Amino acid sequence: MQKLTAxxxxxxxxxxxxxxxxxxxEVAFALKEKGTGIGIATVYRGLAALxxxxxxxxxxxxxxxxxxxxxxxHHDHLICTLxxxxxxxxxxxxEKLQDLVAAEREFHIQGHQLLLFGLCAGxxxxxx
Amino acid sequence: MQKLTAxxxxxxxxxxxxxxxxxxxEVAFALKEKGTGIGIATVYRGLAALxxxxxxxxxxxxxxxxxxxxxxxHHDHLICTLxxxxxxxxxxxxEKLQDLVAAEREFHIQGHQLLLFGLCAGxxxxxx
DNA sequence: ATGATAGTGATAATGATTATCATTCGTAAC
DNA sequence: GTTACGAATGATAATCATTATCACTATCAT
Ligand SMILES: [Mn+2]
Ligand SMILES: [Mn+2]
Ligand SMILES: [Zn+2]
Ligand SMILES: [Zn+2]
Numbered sequence: 001m002q003k004l005t006a007x008x009x010x011x012x013x014x015x016x017x018x019x020x021x022x023x024x025x026e027v028a029f030a031l032k033e034k035g036t037g038i039g040i041a042t043v044y045r046g047l048a049a050l051x052x053x054x055x056x057x058x059x060x061x062x063x064x065x066x067x068x069x070x071x072x073x074h075h076d077h078l079i080c081t082l083x084x085x086x087x088x089x090x091x092x093x094x095e096k097l098q099d100l101v102a103a104e105r106e107f108h109i110q111g112h113q114l115l116l117f118g119l120c121a122g123x124x125x126x127x128x
Numbered sequence: 129m130q131k132l133t134a135x136x137x138x139x140x141x142x143x144x145x146x147x148x149x150x151x152x153x154e155v156a157f158a159l160k161e162k163g164t165g166i167g168i169a170t171v172y173r174g175l176a177a178l179x180x181x182x183x184x185x186x187x188x189x190x191x192x193x194x195x196x197x198x199x200x201x202h203h204d205h206l207i208c209t210l211x212x213x214x215x216x217x218x219x220x221x222x223e224k225l226q227d228l229v230a231a232e233r234e235f236h237i238q239g240h241q242l243l244l245f246g247l248c249a250g251x252x253x254x255x256x
Numbered sequence: 257a258t259g260a261t262a263g264t265g266a267t268a269a270t271g272a273t274t275a276t277c278a279t280t281c282g283t284a285a286c
Numbered sequence: 287g288t289t290a291c292g293a294a295t296g297a298t299a300a301t302c303a304t305t306a307t308c309a310c311t312a313t314c315a316t
Binding site for chain 1: 188190206208209215217219221222225226229230233234235236237238239240241242243244245246247248249252
Binding site for chain 1: 271272273274275281282
């Protein structure tokens with residue numbers, strides 16, 4: 001009984017039209033730019049609803065949640081501690097090993113989050 | 129120039145005497161129990177200072193930061209989404225693959241965090 | 257002693273997120 | 287078409303972990 005309202009559709013459109021990892025404020029701002037202003041509480045609720053339905057993906061960073069398109073295959077993230085950029089990677093062997101660890105402990109795995117922190121190529125170069 | 133004051137030593141003792149993953153409030157409460165009450169701001173600063181010096185380890189969960197003893201070898205965590213229990217595991221092959229991913233992208237890795245979410249053995253059993 | 261420096265603790269402020277609540281929308285029954 | 291109900295909206299208050307302030311204190315070197 002989760003409805004895909006006009007507001008939620010607008011949020012979904014914003015996110016689907018880019019490769020960015022959006023936080024709630026960024027989405028709210030983008031909608032305002034467009035003329036489609038939406039209450040901030042509705043943005044939060046819309047993002048949560050869309051993620052619950054699998055229409056977008058979420059990642060939990062230290063300070064806040066970010067959302068991205070769901071039409072990519074599963075991946076994890078490299079986060080630059082200097083410029084904040086977010087890169088993506090996919091390493092099925094890691095996922096296999098995670099399943100193995102869970103199986104060994106009779107842990108029923110529902111999800112995971114792997115974040116690699118460091119300096120992106122660009123920032124590494126600048127760090128003479 | 130970070131000092132190991134009496135307050136910080138008290139925090140460190142609390143954490144070193146157990147295998148728990150402590151949040152700031154739990155540490156503050158444990159200190160109060162002991163008679164060694166410490167201002168909550170000092171607890172936060174003390175935990176941050178101790179972690180910076182490598183005397184304790186921190187993990188960032190969705191809602192809050194938790195701290196644990198630093199005298200174990202590196203490990204990652206399995207988190208039960210039902211009872212909140214935290215188990216630990218160590219899988220060097222995963223760490224190797226992480227380094228490989230970073231190297232491929234010329235990303236200078238500084239740290240990582242791998243969380244596996246799901247049901248612990250106990251909770252899985254109860255879920256008839 | 258005199259500073260310089262860092263730490264403490266009470267409390268205010270911050271910032272992301274969630275709760276409240278009156279109002280509105282969408283749809284299904286009458 | 288009107289009514290009725292559940293869900294959604296939006297303005298705003300509340301929550302909660304954490305950080306910032308600021309006056310005061312402890313430590314240590316000159
Ligand atoms: Mn991504
Ligand atoms: Mn641990
Ligand atoms: Zn960077
Ligand atoms: Zn459990």
